[in-house]
Amino acid sequence: MEIKIKHLDYCFQDNEVLKGINAEFEKGKLYGIVGPNGSGKTTLIKLLSRLLKSKKNSLFVCDKELNEYKDKEIARKTSLVPQMFHISHGFSVEEVVAMGRYPHLKDFGEMSIKDWEMIRDALEQTSLTKLKGRQVNELSVGELQRVILARAIAQDTPIMLLDEPLSHLDIHHQLEILNLLKDLCENKNKTILCVMHDLNLTMKFADRVLLINEGKIFKNGCVNEVLTEENIFRVYKIKVNIQHIEDQSIIIF
Numbered sequence: 001m002e003i004k005i006k007h008l009d010y011c012f013q014d015n016e017v018l019k020g021i022n023a024e025f026e027k028g029k030l031y032g033i034v035g036p037n038g039s040g041k042t043t044l045i046k047l048l049s050r051l052l053k054s055k056k057n058s059l060f061v062c063d064k065e066l067n068e069y070k071d072k073e074i075a076r077k078t079s080l081v082p083q084m085f086h087i088s089h090g091f092s093v094e095e096v097v098a099m100g101r102y103p104h105l106k107d108f109g110e111m112s113i114k115d116w117e118m119i120r121d122a123l124e125q126t127s128l129t130k131l132k133g134r135q136v137n138e139l140s141v142g143e144l145q146r147v148i149l150a151r152a153i154a155q156d157t158p159i160m161l162l163d164e165p166l167s168h169l170d171i172h173h174q175l176e177i178l179n180l181l182k183d184l185c186e187n188k189n190k191t192i193l194c195v196m197h198d199l200n201l202t203m204k205f206a207d208r209v210l211l212i213n214e215g216k217i218f219k220n221g222c223v224n225e226v227l228t229e230e231n232i233f234r235v236y237k238i239k240v241n242i243q244h245i246e247d248q249s250i251i252i253f
């Protein structure tokens with residue numbers, strides 16, 4: 001297992017935000033994480049990326065307790081696309097994507113030809129090649145979100161933690177990125193956790209889905225088991241109709 005979560009609880013002051021979370025994530029799969037606003041999705045991603053500190057023996061990455069990793073070592077295992085992002089002025093698109101390679105460099109090391117190839121590929125895969133010389137503070141929000149994704153792709157970690165990575169992208173780029181993530185799972189054996197609000201895109205692309213509600217896992221399993229009319233009604237309080245057209249399931253609101 002790439003990630004194991006055992007009896008994870010988390011409180012902000014006296015507000016218990018995650019309650020008894022147990023889950024496992026394996027190699028080569030794209031996990032959709034869905035749930036209403038405030039249900040705890042970002043808190044879970046922040047704990048897994050160590051932006052928040054978990055209590056001991058609740059999170060394991062590649063069989064090692066998360067808190068035991070050194071910073072550079074964990075940056076070679078997991079990459080993060082946060083829900084909210086800000087990049088300091090004064091960097092070009094290419095420079096920000098190149099930052100993804102830093103955890104792999106020796107102290108004060110130079111980038112190798114292979115590093116530059118990975119940066120070039122990440123720019124290409126996110127349709128940013130033409131923008132590579134632009135300053136990041138001069139980009140649209142969607143373009144900037146693709147830069148953050150490209151940096152995570154260049155980081156080339158076995159685990160990717162993505163918190164609403166499509167939230168600012170148009171439908172063309174949403175599909176481009178989801179196809180890319182699927183390809184990274186299938187052909188590079190990556191484990192990808194991707195928080196999403198679009199249930200139809202989750203249905204189409206995820207291998208498995210975690211439906212979180214009020215800090216607990218409401219249901220964890222394959223797409224058709226989790227995203228049912230009943231579960232959607234119980235968690236989101238809306239009535240939907242799920243239709244199966246050819247090999248695709250579509251949620252009609």
Ligand SMILES: Nc1ncnc2c1ncn2[C@@H]1O[C@H](COP(=O)(O)OP(=O)(O)OP(=O)(O)O)[C@@H](O)[C@H]1O
Nearest residue numbers: 012015017035036037038039040041042043044083
């Ligand atoms: N820094 C904080 N201090 C106190 N409470 C917080 C903090 N961050 C989040 N919370 C609370 O924790 C709960 C879970 O928040 P979280 O950001 O994990 O939700 P989410 O599922 O990611 O929601 P969204 O879909 O809106 O992004 C919410 O009730 C939120 O108000």
Ligand SMILES: [Mg+2]
Nearest residue numbers: 041042043083
């Ligand atoms: Mg969130």
